[in-house]
Amino acid sequence: MLSLFNQNKKRFFFLSLSLFLFLTCFSQEKHYTVADAHAHNDYMHPVPFYTAWNAGFGSIEADVYPVDGVLLVSHTKKALSSERTLNRLYLKPLLEQLKKNDKRKVSLLIDIKENYKESLHLLIQELKPLKKYLVSDDDLNKPVTILISGERPPPAEYKNYPHHIFFDDDLRVFHTPDEWKRVRLVSLSFQRYSHWNGEGNLPDSDRKVLTHVIDSVHSAGKKIRFWAAPDNENSWVTQMKLGADIIGTDKIQELAAFLGKQPGYKSK
Numbered sequence: 001m002l003s004l005f006n007q008n009k010k011r012f013f014f015l016s017l018s019l020f021l022f023l024t025c026f027s028q029e030k031h032y033t034v035a036d037a038h039a040h041n042d043y044m045h046p047v048p049f050y051t052a053w054n055a056g057f058g059s060i061e062a063d064v065y066p067v068d069g070v071l072l073v074s075h076t077k078k079a080l081s082s083e084r085t086l087n088r089l090y091l092k093p094l095l096e097q098l099k100k101n102d103k104r105k106v107s108l109l110i111d112i113k114e115n116y117k118e119s120l121h122l123l124i125q126e127l128k129p130l131k132k133y134l135v136s137d138d139d140l141n142k143p144v145t146i147l148i149s150g151e152r153p154p155p156a157e158y159k160n161y162p163h164h165i166f167f168d169d170d171l172r173v174f175h176t177p178d179e180w181k182r183v184r185l186v187s188l189s190f191q192r193y194s195h196w197n198g199e200g201n202l203p204d205s206d207r208k209v210l211t212h213v214i215d216s217v218h219s220a221g222k223k224i225r226f227w228a229a230p231d232n233e234n235s236w237v238t239q240m241k242l243g244a245d246i247i248g249t250d251k252i253q254e255l256a257a258f259l260g261k262q263p264g265y266k267s268k
Contacts, residue, residue, distance in 0.1 A: 032240050034058065034256050035105065038225055038248040043073045045252065048089045053097060053106070055256040059225075059246055061109040062090055063150070066118040071126060077113075086110070087126050098133050098143060105143050107185070109168060111150035120148070124162060134164035137181070147185055155179035169222075185246070186217045190229035198230025202238050214243045233258055 038059035039045075039052035052060045064071040064086050071086040090108065097104070112119045127134065127146065135145040149168035153160075155175045158167060159182075166184040169175075175183065193213060194206035202210075217224040225246035229235055236247050236258060249255040 030240075030243075032247065032259055034259050036246055037252075037255050037259060038109070038246045039252055040227060040248045040250050041075060042252075043084070043089060044075065044250070048073075049093045051252050053093075055252050057252065057256070058105060059107040059109060060090070061111060061149075062086060063111040063113055064119060064123075065113050066115050066122055069122065071119060071122050074113075086123075091126055091130060094144065095130055095133075098130070102133060102143055105145075107145040107147055109147045109149050109185075109187075112148060112152065113150055116148075116151045116153050119151075120153070120161060120165070123148075124165070127164070131164065135166070136162075136164040138163065145184060149187060155182075158182040171217075180220070183222060186220075186222050186224045188213065188224065188226055190226040196230065198232045198235040200234075207242070210242055218243070 034056035035058035037055075037057045038061065039057050040061055041063065042048055042052050042060045043062050045051045048062075049060065062073050063075050064073055065077060065080060066072075067080060067082075072080050072082070073084045073086050073089050074080045094106075094108065110123060123146075130144060133142055133144045135142045145166060146164060147166050147168045152167055155167075155173060156179065158179050165182075167182050168185050168187050169183045170188060171186060193209050194202065196202050196206055214224055223245035225248055226239060226244055227248055229239060229248065231249055231251055236249070236255065239247055247255065247259075
C-alpha cells in the first residue's frame, strides 16, 4: 500500500510540474523581437525576400500558383509573370543566405492559391537543394520551417507528404492527434473575431473572445498569428498584450523599427 502511495505521489508531482512548466511558458513576460514578425504578402515589396530577411523577420510569406511545371509567385492569376518564380524570388536567395549563416531561424509560409496536389508536388521538388536545412519531425533544430497555408490538403492526407512539410491551420476542420502534430502554426483572420479598426482601445467583448481563442490555441500546444488585423502600432501592441505569438505586417520597416525599441509585453 505504501509503495502504491509513493508511486501515485510521484505521478502527481510530475504531472503538476509539467502543468506548471506548460502554463509558465505561455504566461511569462515575452520580449518580442523581429524574429516574431511575419512579412505578409512579402512578394509585393519592391525587393522580395531581402527586405524582410535583412530586417531580421522570422517569418516570410509567398503566394503561389502552379504554372507549366513551376511555382509562380503572385496574389492573383492576372498578375502572374514567368519571371517571378518561387525558386528565383525565395528559394535560391534563402539558400545563398543559409550557406553564409545556417543558424538564422526562419519560417517560409507558402500560401497555395490553387491545385494543392500539383503545387505540393512541385514544391517538394524545388525544395531539394534546401532539404538539409529544413525542420522535420526528426530534427526540430534545423533553421528553416516550411509551412503550407491557403489551399491545403485535408488533414488525413498530411501523412502522404515528407516530414519537412508542415501545415498552417485555421481551426475549421477536425484533426487526429497524429495529424495535429503536422500543424506548426494557427493563422486566423482577425476579422473573424473583431471589426476593431486599430484606433483607441479594443472593445472588451472582442478582447474576451480573442483572449479565449489565443488561450485555446496555446492549450493545444501551437503558436498563433492573426491576418487581416489593423496594421498600425496600436494594433501591434494590442496583439502582443493579448499573447499572439507572431505579428504580421505589410509595413516591414515600420514594424522592425517599432520592435527594435520596445521593452517587451506581458500577455493579458
